Amino acid sequence: MLLSIVITFLSIYIIYLEKESISKETTELARINISLFLTFFISVGTYIFGESYGLSKVRNTVLQLVAIILGFMFCLYFEANPSNFENHIFFMISFICAICFIFFAPYVKKIFNKKEEIKKTQENYYAYFSAILYSLSTAILIGGIIFILTSIGLFTIDVLFKANIGGRAYGYAFSIAFSLIASAIGLNSIPQKESFEKGNYNENHFSLFLIKYVLIPFIFAYFVILYVYSAKVLIDFSNWPRGEISWLVIIFSTFGYFTYILSYIYEEKIHLIKIFRKYFPFVVLPQIFMLFYSIFLRINQYNLTVNRYFVLLFGFWLLFITIYFIFSKRKYLAFIVFSLFSFSTVISIGPWSVYKLPEGLQTEELKKDLKFVGILKENGKIIPFNNKEKGKNKEILEKRREIENRIRYICNWHNCEKLIKDLKLEGKIKENYAYNLHDYLDSSYYEYSYIDKNGNFDVLNIYFPNIDERKEIKGYEYHYSQIPTYKEKTSKNYIYLNFKEKKIYVYENGENIDILDFTNIIEKIIKEYGEIGSIKEKLEKPLIFELEGNKIKAKLFINGAYFRIKDGKTYESDDNFRNTISGEFIYSKK
Incomplete structure (x- = not known):
């Protein structure tokens, strides 16, 4: 107390x-x-x-x-x-x-x-x-x-x-x-x-109703969803399973084993509950393998992180108790909570804990990457990346993307302290923050472009430095300094880019005055910059396009692009990702 x-x-x-x-x-x-x-x-x-x-x-x-x-x-x-x-x-x-x-x-x-x-x-x-x-x-x-x-x-x-x-x-x-x-x-x-x-317990209608008509039906529905999704993944191996499936398997299975305990006293009285308790471990087992398949794909891509370590360890816990309840004759209920407590204690403390082990592995991988691109020397000295060599080596471009991700991960999760100490950067970095550390290791962070390979799609990122501040605007009347990808709610005069339709909508006084086709521009960007190694060599000037509609003529200055590509086209997904174009837009009426 x-x-x-x-x-x-x-x-x-x-x-x-x-x-x-x-x-x-x-x-x-x-x-x-x-x-x-x-x-x-x-x-x-x-x-x-x-x-x-x-x-x-x-x-x-x-x-x-x-x-x-x-x-x-x-x-x-x-x-x-x-x-x-x-x-x-x-x-x-x-x-x-x-x-x-x-x-x-x-x-x-x-x-x-x-x-x-x-x-x-x-x-x-x-x-x-x-x-x-x-x-x-x-x-x-x-x-x-x-x-x-x-x-x-x-x-x-x-x-x-x-x-x-x-x-x-x-x-x-x-x-x-x-x-x-x-x-x-x-x-x-x-x-x-x-x-x-004494073993005194009360059987009541509420608990029976809860188990028979709520918990077991929902568990059944959850696993039907998981099995349907697993079938979808197995049919098309080119598409990675979503990372969320690992956590869903853990949550649904844990929920199921909790119900397994609660339903014990009704096993011999209710046939449905007896079937549930008999076959539930067998239903869980294939989904555990789907969990491991999903998580090992991501570990192989980017090594171990805290989240992936969580999933991996709890996956082993699920496998452990599932095998126990399949093969053990005793099937002791207390074993579920005992094993969960034991696993959680082991992963919480020690050098193998969920914080220490991923941090150490990611730091060592980062050092290897820094040595590969020439930033970190064998004697521990840091040498800024050579600007003249940018874009000339496909492997270096890919490694620099990995370096950014690793620094961001280490600093967001572990406050950069161990990394700064290992690299002997005390006093050289004003704050232990990812961007500052990345700026120190590679001052061109805000200028480089990349293509990130990500299973189902590629992510194309193009960033142009302000190569030419002066822009030719003669003959144009209206100027927008941004190109939003959604409808503006607070103004009657606005433009927005609809990536799905590949159209630019122009509004005046709340009414649409023209629609400009954007398809050729997207295709040209993908064709011109859609291969790793081709981007940096071509960033000599910003992209400028002229467009013409029924009522207006326009000019588009693109200084940045960030969108997903699949099969040579922009990829629209359902995970709240928004393809974007940054730049300026000017137009005049015909």
Whole structure:
């Protein structure tokens, strides 16, 4: 309980500091607080473990020290970056896995004890699992209700009295409701030692309805979708499977195994549930291979990253428990949460952790790439890239693209600190940021162009430096400094480029006055610059095109292009990617 009080006050203090600015201090405090949060659940698990086996006070104290050490080690290896979405995912996964310890703590020895009668052991564990799940759900529900009611009160005061209550107050309310009140309720409702071996559980219509008519049908639907998509991928090997399928397999399979536990007591009573429990591991197994196929394609392309390491490790966890439930005669339910906790602990600490191993591998690959293009010498000296050699070597162009991606990844995930230290750049880089580091290694970053090979399509990027600031505009009346690829909502006079139709629409006073065909321009750009190695040699002047419609004549100055190519044409996809052209547009009426 003391730990939950510390977490509450530390959370309030972090919220107070973050309102001023997100600094290194708040980031470090956030890392400590997250570590304490996870330590709290591990500590509760060790307490339940000690109580269930009747350990002495001294041994219980030692177990609590082990929990604190695990929390401290997690703090050392966790890189808290408030703006990084993957870090939030890692925290949520670690949070769930820390809770897992509570769900099997009294049954650690029985997981590997083959002498005990499995039916009685399963019933006891199911009763304990249900009680912990009920306690946790109740605590979260009450914490949520308190937070909502408090927020309504704060909002009412703010509206009626114009108190100007900011976001901090709601953050404080959230911290108190969940870190303090919900944790106190959860601790108070944990089942006592005497109930661990009784195997008492209540069958009710709600849980049966939830499992039979909601959970199992949705799991069935999810895996039908996965299998249909897998068939699509296998039919056309030229198209890579989307990266999201790996996470979807993990999420759906974990959800399925959670349902596998909940449905245990209904197996002999409901035929549908019996079929589900019998065949679910067999259904999961082929999708695990699809997961590995998808992730190994990407690892082979760009080595190991934090996200890919996550997927790889949880893929092995899924494979491990799936094989266990296919071949094991015991099929002990506690093995699911035990294995999840074990895997998550291993990947959170040590040099093989999800942060340290990918960072080390990516840094070493970056050094090799820097040596290949001649920026990093064997003696460790950094030499800027030779501008005269740009575009003359196809392999160097490709490597420079990889260098950009690696620096961006390392700096976004690991703050550039290790990289700057390894390259001996302390004091030479003003800030540990990807663009600054890239500028130092290659000052032409904002001038080079490339074609990026990406499985289903190529990404063409052309950037022209301002070679000629002076432009011939005689005979033209109107000028636009940008070429948007969407309709302007705030002005009545605008233009926009529709990439799908290959048309430029010109509007005056809210009405379309002309449509200019853009097809030939796109085709010429792809033909002229659509091969690696051909781009830099041809960037002697900006692209200038003259166009003519029914009512206007126009001139287009292109200083940049970024779009996807497939089979010699621009590729329109459904993942919110927007093909773009940057430049200027002038026109006059005929």
